[in-house]
Amino acid sequence: MSNFLLVLHSLLRWLILLLLVLNIIRLFGAKGPAKTGNSILLLILAHTTLLIGLYQYFFGDFGIALFKQGAEVMKNSALRFWAVEHITGMVVSIALITIGHISLKKTGKAKKTAILYLVALVLILAVIPWPFREGIARPWIHGF
Ligand code: HEM
Numbered sequence: 001m002s003n004f005l006l007v008l009h010s011l012l013r014w015l016i017l018l019l020l021v022l023n024i025i026r027l028f029g030a031k032g033p034a035k036t037g038n039s040i041l042l043l044i045l046a047h048t049t050l051l052i053g054l055y056q057y058f059f060g061d062f063g064i065a066l067f068k069q070g071a072e073v074m075k076n077s078a079l080r081f082w083a084v085e086h087i088t089g090m091v092v093s094i095a096l097i098t099i100g101h102i103s104l105k106k107t108g109k110a111k112k113t114a115i116l117y118l119v120a121l122v123l124i125l126a127v128i129p130w131p132f133r134e135g136i137a138r139p140w141i142h143g144f
């Protein structure tokens, strides 16, 4: 697994979380139709993280490869996290971000996008392998 991509994947998390929070605050506070603003940057970074993640999942050791261990992958919570939970939660979150962004661009409806982004934020926070999560802990910033 390329360490550079892992560092990038790990770092982009922080930019995505920051942009989600900024956009949620901006959109909930908006009166009338809202502009896209830096929601476009959020979308691009989310898609880039998705692309890197898919590469890691299919070509690295912490994804599809784990299914070689048979039923154990579903019984063991750490293996299940990497084989199923991280990818599922993140793909759904990024789909919500994409729908939210495109809806904002087309209709300017701030509240709808704010809600979609808030759900995405909660889901992302739930499936990040935070350093305090037993069995799946990864550093705050990869490589440090
Ligand atoms: C696995 C890789 C990726 C998938 C599955 C994916 C999927 C999508 C989908 C479904 C849309 C919505 C299209 C629409 O209905 O208008 C979209 C839009 C977009 N994606 Fe991605 N994407 C990927 C990677 C990337 C990457 C690497 C970038 C940039 C670095 C990127 C940038 C964008 C942009 C700029 C838009 C258009 C947003 C707009 O219409 O305002 N995507 N992508």
Ligand code: HEM
Residues within 6 Å of the ligand: 001, 006, 009, 010, 012, 013, 016, 046, 049, 050, 052, 053, 054, 055, 056, 057, 060, 061, 062, 063, 086, 087, 090, 091, 093, 124, 128, 129, 138, 139, 141, 142, 143
């Ligand atoms: C917003 C989206 C995402 C965030 C914030 C995120 C965050 C993270 C973080 C923090 C790590 C730990 C990196 C480290 O070792 O320090 C990680 C690892 C990983 N992520 Fe994601 N991720 C996202 C999306 C995805 C997606 C969509 C996939 C799969 C399609 C994916 C697949 C992986 C894999 C396979 C690893 C383990 C890589 C390895 O150690 O070989 N991620 N992710």
